[in-house]
Amino acid sequence: MKKLYGVTTAMxxxxxxxxxxxxxxxxxHTEFLISKGVNCLYPLGTTGEMLRLSVEERKLVASTVVxxxxxxxxxxxxxxxxxxEDTISLAKHAHEIGADGIxxxxxxxxxxNDRELEEYFVTVSSNVPSDFPIYLYSIPQCAANDITPEVAQKIAGRCENVIGIKYSYPDFLRVGEYLRINNGNFSVLPGADRLFLSALAMGCDGVVSGVSSVYPEPFVNVYSAYIEQKLDEAREAQVIAVQYCETLKNGSNMSYFKEALKLRGINAGFMRAPQLDLTDSEIEALDQQLKRLPPVSPLNV
Structure with a gap:
């Protein structure tokens, strides 16, 4: 089964x-990201404003990206x-359109509670083929629910297609516990962009990065340098990536992502109410901040 790895961009x-x-x-936007060298695409997550879309709209976005x-x-x-019910419908649709996983x-x-979480994931898993890979996704600071390593292990033990987890809380002790699931054969990717290089060093397969939806280059540089064992270059790229993360509010407000993409010449559209687009003065301030950051050219050019 395929797994997420490297720079997985939350679109x-x-x-x-x-x-x-x-x-x-x-x-x-899909073409832009592929041209910049990202490894995987992950549409319709938090960065994709998932809960502001209807089921049919989410199916349209999924089909378009695939x-x-x-x-x-x-x-x-x-x-x-x-x-x-909606989760199962979307899971089945993703398989039908030829997505690599969900x-x-x-x-x-x-x-x-833990029993409810376990049964939820097992039920969804049972509604798609056993060879269709699934990642659990834990973002407790937004979702109000967390997946403990013990629960993740139980789910993986019952579902052969649950192969990993995206963990979007910056707790490396927890990351280490996830990495021991299934005797170390559990794929783990953090959702904290600023911890990409550190996560790789711990044994994670990559990062699910929202900031790379706007500036993929520093993240691609981190991963390329890391797999080539050029750690000084990887650290240099990570420092640059962190600067872009902080300027774009670390993904706390997608309007910054969309306006930054527009400043790059990419049509990123508008926000959906109740969230508003940035004001002209906010866009100008963002533009000036981005111009002061290091360029995002490939390290080896």
Missing amino acids: ITPFNQDGKVDVEAIKS EAARNRVTVFIHVGAMNQ GIVTPIFFSA
């Missing part, structure tokens, strides 16, 4: 000014939704 979802999904902008990627990179669709966030907002 934005562009909307037209009237609030509709901008299909052409999604295609252009078709635009044309098997040139690995594509995992995030399918976690507010109820189990990610599933924990149930959101309402508290779920």
Whole structure:
């Protein structure tokens, strides 16, 4: 089964000014990311404003990304939704359209105990083929629910297609515990962009990065230098990546991602209400901050 690795980009979802999904902008953004050398695409997660889209809109975005990627990179669709039925529907759709796998966030907002979490993931897993890979997705600071290593191990023990986890909380002690699941054969990727190089050194397979949706270059540089065992270059690239993370608010507000992409000449569309686009003064301030950062050219050029 395929797995996520390297620079896995959590993609934005562009909307037209009237609030509709901008299909052409999604295609252009997909092409942009592939041209910059990312390894995997991960649409419709937190960066993709997942909960602001209907099930049908999410299927449209998923189909558009898979078709635009044309098997040139690995594509995992995030399918976690507010109820189990929608999650299963999105999971089945991802398999039907030829995605390489899926990610599933924990149930959101309402508290779920360990038994409920385990049964939720097992149920969704049973509704897709056993060779269709699944990543658990834990972002407790947003979802109100966490996946302990013990629960993750139970789920992986019952579901042969649950092969890893995206963990979006900056706790490296927990990361180390996840890495020991299935005797070390459990794929782990942090969602904290600023910890990419450190995570690689611990044994993680890569990062699921929202900032790389806008500036993939420093993250691609980190991974390329790391696998070539050029640690000084990897550290240099990580320092630059962190500067871009901080300037773009570490993914706490997707309007910064979209405006930064526009400043790069990429049509990233608009935000969907209730979140608003940046004001003109905020865009100008962002532009000036980005101009003061190091350039994002490849390290080896």
